[in-house]
Amino acid sequence: MSACEKAFNALGDPTRRLIFEKLRDRPLAVVDIADGLSVSRPAVSQHLKVLREAKLITMYQKGTRSICQVDREGVLAMRNYLDNFWNEALAAFKLIAEQTEKDHE
């Protein structure tokens, strides 16, 4: 279930979260992502690389522009991880509750 190790690493950085959220509403070129942000374009490029390797975004060429968009794979992987985590935590909690109940009777 640690297919999303990289995804958690990637979204651990506030600037990358900003970029990620910018792409939620529409695909954007690198240059469009960069302006409005307080960091340089090369910095953005580096962040995009991390997001790409985490499968949180995909990119394709369109002329000289590199268009970025969110990648369902990474997003769903994280969602799945958290769902799973929570279900198992809940199950474990119930098991322990039953156990301690037994101890008290």
Place this chain on the structure above:
Amino acid sequence: MSACEKAFNALGDPTRRLIFEKLRDRPLAVVDIADGLSVSRPAVSQHLKVLREAKLITMYQKGTRSICQVDREGVLAMRNYLDNFWNEALAAFKLIAEQTEKDHE
């Protein structure tokens, strides 16, 4: 929706993810978390503080031991964020798809 800023930061670190996952199956004392990990106990304490402030775990005293367990608040906040994100991304995608369809007729 950025109630989980801290949660993403917290789970951005691999050691903290390890600790977090250790707690999925059962509550543990700090000392129990520390052994098995490759870092010192004080390091664990510091990580626990971060996880606590991110509302990913809660702690309570039991004698000299501090028992840690997962906190639903943080987990559900992240899950919610990702659900929301994905829904909005999907909606945006459809909107754009419809738009470009129009352009082609």
Place this chain on the structure above:
DNA sequence: ACTTACGGTAAGCAAATACTTACCATTAAG
């Protein structure tokens, strides 16, 4: 062909952060 727009990569720097050792406080047990 020349120029402009776009963007990836490298090297170096600066800031953040994860880790260690040392120390102290609290609680239970002898």
Place this chain on the structure above:
DNA sequence: CTTAATGGTAAGTATTTGCTTACCGTAAGT
């Protein structure tokens, strides 16, 4: 009361990592 167990905090170090400038490559426009 003394000792052992547990764990939080502080100070300092070291590693990581995010950022910048500089440079180069590619694709479109003139």
